[in-house]
Amino acid sequence: MSLVKQVTNKPWERKGIIGPLRPEGAFPVAQEKVALGFFLMVVGVIFSLFTVSYFIRMELPDWTPLAEPGQLWLNTGLLVISSILFQWTRNILKSGETRNLRTALLGGGLFAIAFVAGQLLVWSSLQAQGITVSSNPADSFFYVLTGLHGAHILGGLWVWSRTTIKLFSGAEPREIKLSVELCTVYWHALLLVWLIVFGIMANT
Amino acid sequence: MAYLPLADQEQELHHPHSWVTKYVFSQDHKVIAIQYGSTALAVGLVALVLSMMMRMQLGFPETFSLIDPSSYYQAVTMHGMIMVVYLLTALFLGGFGNYLIPLMCGARDMVFPFLNMLSYWVYLLSVIILMISFFVPGGPTGAGWTLYPPQTSMIGTPGNDWGIVFMLLSLAVFIVAFTMGGLNYVTTVLQSRCRGLTMMRLPLAVWGIFVATVLGLFAFPALFVASVMMTFDTLLGTSFFMPAVMEAGQALDYNGGSPILFQHLFWFFGHPEVYIVALPVFGLVSDILSVHARKNIFGYRMMVWAIIAIGGLSFIVWAHHMYVSGMNPYFGFFFATTTLIIAVPTALKVYNWVLTLWEGDIRMNVPMFFAIGFIFTFIHGGLTGLFLGNVVIDLPLSDTYFVVAHFHMVMGVSPVLVLFAAVYHWFPLITGKMYNETMGKWHFWLTFLGAYAIYLPMHYLGFLGVPRRYYALGSTDFIPASAQALNTNITIAALIVGAAQLLFIINILMSLKNGKKAGKNPWGAASLEWQTEEVPPVHGNWGDKLPSVYRWAYDYSVPGAHADFIPQNTPEEEEPTIDEQHFDPDHDESKADI
Numbered sequence: 001m002s003l004v005k006q007v008t009n010k011p012w013e014r015k016g017i018i019g020p021l022r023p024e025g026a027f028p029v030a031q032e033k034v035a036l037g038f039f040l041m042v043v044g045v046i047f048s049l050f051t052v053s054y055f056i057r058m059e060l061p062d063w064t065p066l067a068e069p070g071q072l073w074l075n076t077g078l079l080v081i082s083s084i085l086f087q088w089t090r091n092i093l094k095s096g097e098t099r100n101l102r103t104a105l106l107g108g109g110l111f112a113i114a115f116v117a118g119q120l121l122v123w124s125s126l127q128a129q130g131i132t133v134s135s136n137p138a139d140s141f142f143y144v145l146t147g148l149h150g151a152h153i154l155g156g157l158w159v160w161s162r163t164t165i166k167l168f169s170g171a172e173p174r175e176i177k178l179s180v181e182l183c184t185v186y187w188h189a190l191l192l193v194w195l196i197v198f199g200i201m202a203n204t
Numbered sequence: 205m206a207y208l209p210l211a212d213q214e215q216e217l218h219h220p221h222s223w224v225t226k227y228v229f230s231q232d233h234k235v236i237a238i239q240y241g242s243t244a245l246a247v248g249l250v251a252l253v254l255s256m257m258m259r260m261q262l263g264f265p266e267t268f269s270l271i272d273p274s275s276y277y278q279a280v281t282m283h284g285m286i287m288v289v290y291l292l293t294a295l296f297l298g299g300f301g302n303y304l305i306p307l308m309c310g311a312r313d314m315v316f317p318f319l320n321m322l323s324y325w326v327y328l329l330s331v332i333i334l335m336i337s338f339f340v341p342g343g344p345t346g347a348g349w350t351l352y353p354p355q356t357s358m359i360g361t362p363g364n365d366w367g368i369v370f371m372l373l374s375l376a377v378f379i380v381a382f383t384m385g386g387l388n389y390v391t392t393v394l395q396s397r398c399r400g401l402t403m404m405r406l407p408l409a410v411w412g413i414f415v416a417t418v419l420g421l422f423a424f425p426a427l428f429v430a431s432v433m434m435t436f437d438t439l440l441g442t443s444f445f446m447p448a449v450m451e452a453g454q455a456l457d458y459n460g461g462s463p464i465l466f467q468h469l470f471w472f473f474g475h476p477e478v479y480i481v482a483l484p485v486f487g488l489v490s491d492i493l494s495v496h497a498r499k500n501i502f503g504y505r506m507m508v509w510a511i512i513a514i515g516g517l518s519f520i521v522w523a524h525h526m527y528v529s530g531m532n533p534y535f536g537f538f539f540a541t542t543t544l545i546i547a548v549p550t551a552l553k554v555y556n557w558v559l560t561l562w563e564g565d566i567r568m569n570v571p572m573f574f575a576i577g578f579i580f581t582f583i584h585g586g587l588t589g590l591f592l593g594n595v596v597i598d599l600p601l602s603d604t605y606f607v608v609a610h611f612h613m614v615m616g617v618s619p620v621l622v623l624f625a626a627v628y629h630w631f632p633l634i635t636g637k638m639y640n641e642t643m644g645k646w647h648f649w650l651t652f653l654g655a656y657a658i659y660l661p662m663h664y665l666g667f668l669g670v671p672r673r674y675y676a677l678g679s680t681d682f683i684p685a686s687a688q689a690l691n692t693n694i695t696i697a698a699l700i701v702g703a704a705q706l707l708f709i710i711n712i713l714m715s716l717k718n719g720k721k722a723g724k725n726p727w728g729a730a731s732l733e734w735q736t737e738e739v740p741p742v743h744g745n746w747g748d749k750l751p752s753v754y755r756w757a758y759d760y761s762v763p764g765a766h767a768d769f770i771p772q773n774t775p776e777e778e779e780p781t782i783d784e785q786h787f788d789p790d791h792d793e794s795k796a797d798i
Binding site: 006007008009010011012014015016017018019021023024025026027031034035038039041042045046049050053056057060061062063133134137140144148 | 315316383386387388390391394395396397398399400401402403404405421422425426428429432433436440441442443444457459460461462465468469472500504505508509512752753754755756758759775776
């Protein structure tokens with residue numbers, strides 16, 4: 001039943017049990033997925049507001065654009081691979097053919113760890129060049145945005161590590177299916193966020 | 205695979221095994237609600253004491269030396285922030301949200317009980333961090349609750365080094381806590397309703413809390429973003445918000461930041477925040493009015509739509525807080541227009557509350573007194589909002605006591621009256637005991653009349669041009685001596701109202717110990733939370749079987765029914781009716797006296 005139809009019905013005229021077992025308006029998915037959807041919206045709002053602030057701040061005269069290090073392209077590649085591996089893990093679980101499951105799951109996380117390490121390397125090379133968090137507002141935004149994005153990846157890695165430990169401790173593949181599905185959606189979302197953030201920083 | 209709704213699934217309940225897991229680290233939504241509520245009320249008392257100290261200074265500037273100018277600003281700041289964020293937001297969503305959502309949805313608990321518990325403890329941590337700021341060198345920040353840069357971080361503003369950092373840290377931690385709780389509330393309402401409970405059968409209390417939570421999830425990030433950037437400015441020397449500025453004759457290292465950017469971010473959170481507090485209030489008061497008027501809420505669908513409309517509109521009015529900061533006149537026009545439009549769904553709600561009372565079988569008990577009192581204060585506070593929504597009227601009034609009076613009426617007194625209404629209304633359910641009616645009525649009249657004695661004269665002070673935020677008025681040509689007399693009266697009224705809150709605390713404590721047994725559903729309410737097998741509801745809420753819902757939550761005084769209410773979980777065939785064969789709706793005796 002559509003949302004519009006739902007909020008226009010007259011509850012005082014409708015008596016008795018309405019609908020099937022699932023109450024009207026509930027999504028036919030696990031509650032964790034609903035919560036993750038809302039959480040990703042919150043994350044989206046946070047990054048959107050940073051982006052808006054970025055555009056407003058860059059109009060002011062003291063802004064000196066930062067020449068983004070080339071290594072960021074490599075890091076982006078690592079995150080893309082990580083995301084692809086998570087998708088692969090999810091597909092494996094969906095198909096029921098679990099041959100490469102461990103490799104895929106482990107690889108997804110390890111590439112994400114490599115991404116975070118790569119970002120830290122970028123930070124340290126920038127520091128060595130005297131580009132610090134307070135040297136220019138463009139630099140400040142670079143550190144804040146990459147730092148916040150990295151923190152979100154770390155949060156995801158915490159869930160991934162629990163899932164991986166569970167799988168390697170002998171859990172059945174179906175027991176980690178939901179966690180993997182959640183991780184996959186989360187990784188894709190964070191990849192999208194990174195592509196937008198990086199795209200904006202590289203083009204301004 | 206057949207789909208089994210969440211409410212019917214075998215949910216693993218985290219049964220407590222010890223005193224600690226039952227009362228301290230509990231995952232039961234009811235215990236968490238009480239923890240949230242008590243913490244919020246406790247920290248609210250701190251804010252109340254701060255306001256008393258400010259009033260003593262304003263009413264008797266030469267007599268007391270309780271606070272100096274610095275601590276006055278610290279009191280203003282902490283009073284505002286605590287009341288808005290740590291008391292009202294936490295109490296209505298963390299407290300009432302936690303208690304009522306699972307019960308009103310016919311669920312056993314929140315969908316993520318562990319996360320729910322974590323939410324409370326992180327909230328407590330944010331409160332502790334905030335309280336620690338009273339004891340750090342320099343004391344808490346005195347930048348005003350809006351924390352505008354650059355003055356926030358400059359000498360001359362108390363707490364500009366440690367205090368502001370603790371405030372920002374505390375806010376960030378609070379937002380994490382809120383997000384954890386908020387995801388729980390939203391998911392529970394959407395996914396965990398029992399069989400037959402459609403969205404349009406939900407009580408308005410749940411609708412208000414639900415939409416307010418969605419607002420919070422999308423508005424608090426703005427405060428989070430602003431807090432992060434301001435923390436960087438304060439600790440790491442960035443210039444997100446800090447412009448090139450001189451301090452005590454010395455140029456600071458800051459350069460080119462935009463203080464206006466902070467204001468936009470702050471108010472993008474700050475205005476929806478008004479409705480994060482107000483929407484649960486609207487919902488709770490709707491239910492209370494309906495129960496005690498023994499009538500269905502008037503215009504249920506309109507009420508739901510109004511809650512959604514207000515929620516949506518609240519995101520496009522924020523800059524009306526910034527008229528005095530200066531903006532393109534077309535922006536001013538836009539924000540004034542959206543601000544005035546929001547009055548339409550809000551007024552609709554007020555009409556519907558009044559129409560709910562119309563020809564109702566009104567029971568004037570304590571919750572009803574507070575609920576009707578709210579209608580008065582909300583109308584008054586709302587009408588002055590229409591004044592201030594217009595740019596040309598706002599400019600001269602913005603920095604005066606008129607604004608103080610306006611926002612205290614609309615988002616101070618009004619939500620607090622509903623807070624009391626709700627505590628008295630659900631007290632029998634939460635505790636199984638009845639409160640003392642006489643003491644409750646004294647509490648109401650002292651609070652209600654006292655609030656008017658405080659805030660009506662403040663509007664007049666505002667018209668006189670008496671500036672707000674001043675530690676002492678001193679002598680000026682445009683402020684007559686009578687203004688000081690008025691200030692003294694306001695302080696006396698404030699002290700009386702402050703003391704009257706002791707009645708509430710005493711009443712609650714005494715009733716907890718010696719109150720009469722309330723029994724099951726003493727108000728004859730139709731909504732689900734009153735239909736549990738045991739009162740107070742036990743862990744898991746619903747015994748062996750979850751309820752099924754057959755009707756909306758407002759079947760009061762239904763023509764033909766014997767009782768004047770039909771609970772939501774009563775099937776049609778069990779509906780108690782007057783002998784149906786002889787029932788003639790035109791000669792309904794139950795309506796004979798109308």
